[in-house]
Amino acid sequence: MTEISGTRPLPPSQPLALPAQNAADLALKLLQPLDGLLAAGESAEAEVVAVKETAQSFQVLLKLTLANGSQATLEAVSPQPLAQGSQVNVTALSDTRLAMVLKSAEAALGSLDLELLPLGTLVQGKVVASERAAQGKARAAVYQVLVKLLNTPLAGRQLSLESPRPPVVGSLLSAQVQGSRMLQFLPLATQLDQLELNLQLAGQQRRQGSLDGLLGALQATNRENLPESLRVAVDKLLGALPDIRQLGDPKVLAQALENSGALLESRLLAGQAGALPQDFKANLLRLVAQLLPALPTPASLPGAGTSTAVAQALPAFIRNALGALGQANARQQALSFPLPSRLAQAAAEEGDLEALLKLAAAAVSRLQTHQLASLAQTQVTPEGNLLTTWQLEVPMRNQQDIVPLQIKLQQEQDGRQEKHERKESLWRVELAFDLAPLGPLQVQAQLTQGSLSGQLWTERADTAGLIERELPYLRDRLQAAGLNVGELACRQGRPPQGQRTTLEQRWVDETA
Structure with a gap:
């Protein structure tokens, strides 16, 4: 299979080290003399009433409670900040210096x-x-x-x-x-990039709709009643779909993955415009471009935002958004695999071009949800390995039906190896599709150093029995392809859903 190119994670920045110890005691310089309140060596309890930051230090206001019960206030300079309301013990070192220890202070x-x-x-x-x-x-x-x-x-x-x-x-x-x-x-720049990615991911996920909703509506539409340019766009979109029987050929499969739309933007940047006639996302965008002028009245795409309103809400909007990055929301749903089936508004009657436009826009959002989910999961793992993710969806023909095949590929490389060393990769592959008469199926496989293991999940008991009987034949074919085959199993139900990403963050400078 042709290697799929994608964005690699940025290398980690220089780390911060933790020293061995840090003292909790502080020496305070008084801004006015004690004038007999405390003799040298005498102690008293105090409360930090206020703290003010200066250029090189912190100015604190202390309220002392002396042994006779009387109270007094002192202003002092501290090399470190103190939390307002902290209870401290102070001891006079001289008429202008105090030693201070936080009560029950934790180092x-x-x-x-x-x-x-x-x-x-x-x-x-x-x-x-x-x-x-x-x-x-x-x-x-x-x-x-x-x-x-x-x-x-x-x-x-x-x-x-x-x-x-x-x-x-x-x-x-x-x-x-x-x-x-x-x-x-x-770095803050990385966090702002993550913020933008999360906002886009959540927005696209809310707008997305299943590909089979649009493709089924296009098949059922009488294309003879459509304008010539629109009919050509529909024929090109449907005609470029691969047949399921052809995907057993590795070259055809690689071509289908490249034409899924996941690499459209990178191919445009690379100047590969000649390959775009077969690109599914490019054909979807051509369809949208032909549907817009064919509508009797201008239509607005679902989810169109108002940039003016967003601009007026800054910076409070940014602060709120950054604060919500670590919370479970639409972003978490978009990171789940597979994306759940979601049907946008279907056409009320044949030839309803506005409904077709909404279905097409929802299909574009679904492809972009896959692309953004790939970026969100491409990162440096806590172990220092480079994890690259490609998530995509390939609609394929199965006789008269169109079956969307969802695919997730992950490559994990040891980031600690030297450049001249050959880096061993761990590949993870996940597939999800609903193929009649088998019903919903999911496949999870791992490949490393020529060894493969995998699990298949089906929601139907009869399908699980059928797959179990065919597993020895699958093992033989994999071994004939030169692979060392480990565990192969089929289970009824759905794979457990764990956390899809290890990096959660929310940040903005409150003083900005």
């Missing part, structure tokens, strides 16, 4: 518990302090960073980091857990 974390935060977990936090560590002249600069965690079960705890770059105090960071003492920083 900043210097390492992570991987049972609590497994590899790949997204950690989000806010920078509360950053200063350059003392280093020799010959060594590169290292910055000690204190981050307050905002998510995970450790929310509220502080994390001590070492970074080669100085982050801005008050900025937000997100990183993936790479080890007990290693975090992988995720």
Whole structure:
């Protein structure tokens, strides 16, 4: 099969390391003398009433409760921020300096518990302090960073980091857990790209409709009553569909995958316009272009957005959207495989061109949902492997019927191997189709180093029995093709649905 080209994940950025320890005690410089409130060595309880950030430090207002019960307020300068309302113990070092210890203070974390935060977990936090560590002249600069965690079960705890770059105090960071003492920083630009992808994916999923709804309506339409240009577009779309009996030929199958529409944009960028007459998505767009002028009155495509309204809602819209990235929504439905059957509005009567236009627009959205789902699942895994996903749908002829075949291909490569080494790939293949008289079928297979194993799932008991009897014949054919065949099994029901992606993130700088 011809190799399918696609976008590869970006390599990870430079990681952040966690140092061993960070002290919880602080020395405060008073902005006015104690004037006898506390003698050197005496202690008192205090509450942090207010905190104000300055260029190089933090100005805090403390309310002291002295041993005799009286209260007083003091202004002091702290090298690190203190949470408003914190209860502290202070001890006078001199008339202008205090030693401060947080009550029941928890020292900043210097390492992570991987049972609590497994590899790949997204950690989000806010920078509360950053200063350059003392280093020799010959060594590169290292910055000690204190981050307050905002998510995970450790929310509220502080994390001590070492970074080669100085982050801005008050900025937000997100990183993936790479080890007990290693975090992988995720740049904001990557997160905004992910936001745009998620918004597009959810929108296309809401608008999409099953391909067989459109193709069935086109077959039932009397094409002689259509305008000549529209009739040519319909004939070209239906005539380019492959026959199911031809897909047993690897070359025909590879051609069908390339012409599924999943690679339309990359082929256009590569200047392969000559191959587009057989491209399913290109033919769909030609059909839409011919349907629009054929309508008696202008029609609006379903789901058309109002860019002006969106622009007026920024930046609140962006903040809300970023905050919702980690929530289960239409995006999660779009990442499920296979995409469920969904019929758009059918034609009320023969020759209803507006209904055909809506069906065609829904079919385009379905193809784009597959494309966006591929991008959303193409990433670097927590183990550092490169995972590339292609998800597509190929409508095929089965005698008089048209059967959509949903396909998901994933290639996982070890990202730690050197460039000159031959990288071994793990391939995962998933198929989903509903073929009469067998009913709905799903296939899951894995291929690595010439060894293949797989499972077939069917919703019908009689089909499960039929497949079980044919599995030895399938094994023989696979072995004759040069493969080492492991487990082959057929089960009744549907495959379990797990999480489809490991990367969930929500980020925007609150100070922007």
